[in-house]
Amino acid sequence: MLTEPISLPLRDGVDSEAELRFLLGDLAQLSGRVTRLAHRLAGGSEGPATWRTLAVLQTSGPMRLGELAAQSQVAQPTMTKIVAGLVEREWVKRIADADDARAWQIGISAKGIIQLAEWRDGFATALLPLFDDLDADERDTIRRAVDLVRPRITQAYTLPEKTTRKTND
Template sequence: MTAPDLPGVLGDLVAVNHRLTRLAATATGSTESSAVWRTLSVLRDVGPMRLGELARVSRVSQPTMTKLVHALHERGWIRRIADPSDARAWLISADRHGIAALDAWHAELVGALAPAFAHLDRDELATLARAVEIVRAQLERVRDAATTGAAA
């Protein structure tokens, strides 16, 4: 058996993550758009940002994000706050109600996925936990590098 290569492992990781996300969404029966959860996750993880930047990071068009922000604002899941660097502009921020909804959705996903992974033994579960920590650390490293302008 040959040693795994980085491009192959990363490609497999992305693909299996997409499959896991689709399985979770199907298992919950949720009809909520994934863009809602992605947007709230971005706001939670990155912090307040302008509409255009939020659209770019959430991978939707600006008109789509405008509609999404309007709907999230009506639910009380986001807040519009004045941009301290430009009094004419607004920043979009996650509200505590939106974070609570996101947390509830995550709990629902975990509950829906748990039966599919209940057979894992301790070593397999530890391996998955370690893999999650490795991926999380790399993502934080990339985020921190982008924030400081350093090379990732």
């Protein structure tokens, strides 16, 4: 187990683009750690992919299984199992695809929305002891950061896939 912090490159004297790149890297890495910690502290029998799937459906609306698998970052056979469990619990519903009578879309149900909201509350409650000592200015800093990040991430999810990633093409 790693007990010593990893030494990061010195950031003094870097240009503004490099500084932003470092900050975004830190934010992404820390966000992932916070998510994993909250999931561990909150417990529960559902895996992160289940909650990610419900969140994708709530944010993006109904979609086909393959697209849902890609958005949730799991393989299609894994998504098939996740969706089967969610259908059984009535957290999602199958919707006939208007563009292809042979295909189905998956949409979140009212029960799924309620379960997702309860899970998010439990998630936040599990983290509360780590942050309950923040003063009003520190809470405002987190609020401002959320307000700054949220619209950019929301916009990225509405753009075509190619525009959200830089490639070497």
